[in-house]
Amino acid sequence: DIQMTQSPSPLSASVGDRVTITCQASQDISIYLNWYQHKPGKAPKLLIYDASNLETGVPSRFSGSGSGTHFTFTISSLQPEDIATYYCQQYNNLPLTFGGGTKVEIK
Amino acid sequence: EVQLVESGGGVVRPGGSRRLSCAASGFTFDDYGMSWVRQAPGKGLEWVSGINWNGGSTGYADSVKGRFTISRDNAKNSLYLQMNSLRADDTALYYCARGEMGGGMDVWGQGTTVTVSS
Numbered sequence: 001d002i003q004m005t006q007s008p009s010p011l012s013a014s015v016g017d018r019v020t021i022t023c024q025a026s027q028d029i030s031i032y033l034n035w036y037q038h039k040p041g042k043a044p045k046l047l048i049y050d051a052s053n054l055e056t057g058v059p060s061r062f063s064g065s066g067s068g069t070h071f072t073f074t075i076s077s078l079q080p081e082d083i084a085t086y087y088c089q090q091y092n093n094l095p096l097t098f099g100g101g102t103k104v105e106i107k
Numbered sequence: 108e109v110q111l112v113e114s115g116g117g118v119v120r121p122g123g124s125r126r127l128s129c130a131a132s133g134f135t136f137d138d139y140g141m142s143w144v145r146q147a148p149g150k151g152l153e154w155v156s157g158i159n160w161n162g163g164s165t166g167y168a169d170s171v172k173g174r175f176t177i178s179r180d181n182a183k184n185s186l187y188l189q190m191n192s193l194r195a196d197d198t199a200l201y202y203c204a205r206g207e208m209g210g211g212m213d214v215w216g217q218g219t220t221v222t223v224s225s
């Protein structure tokens with residue numbers, strides 16, 4: 001199985017800060033990576049697909065990049081409503097696997 | 108409105124069985140593959156199983172292979188997860204999600220909770 005390793009966790013930042021989360025795959029997954037936002041009591045939400053494509057309706061302050069084994073997820077200016085846990089997920093191979101999650105908190 | 112609604116959760120004894128259902132509405136169900144994803148208390152997301160649009164291709168996490176079976180009824184716009192030989196570590200909130208095993212999961216239900224306890 002492909003292991004997905006996220007860092008850091010947790011992440012504490014101030015409103016307006018640029019926030020970056022990294023996701024490392026245990027083997028080459030090309031661009032077959034998604035990013036999700038998960039708030040307590042809510043369903044997870046797809047933000048980024050194919051490593052860098054913004055899902056329709058998602059604010060442009062969210063972005064993703066990378067390929068192969070190293071990926072990054074960025075919030076250009078952290079907003080209070082962005083408080084959540086963020087997960088990367090690979091779909092290059094079955095079983096699909098998620099990273100351990102990065103909990104983003106306001107400092 | 109595109110919607111997924113899970114049902115069937117509850118308390119089950121270790122070794123027991125449970126069948127989860129997911130009712131889809133607001134989109135053409137048989138155009139999409141579907142998945143089950145779970146979250147154990149205090150843990151992260153774990154993909155459990157997926158199925159393609161016509162049920163001809165399925166996949167499972169190693170942790171549930173041989174115990175869980177995913178299926179779908181396109182005439183009823185419904186997805187199912189038959190869970191057998193349940194263990195305490197199957198205790199989780201189970202989400203139904205729209206998405207092929209080869210892509211992103213773009214619509215999610217609110218989840219149904221399964222608790223395995225004696």
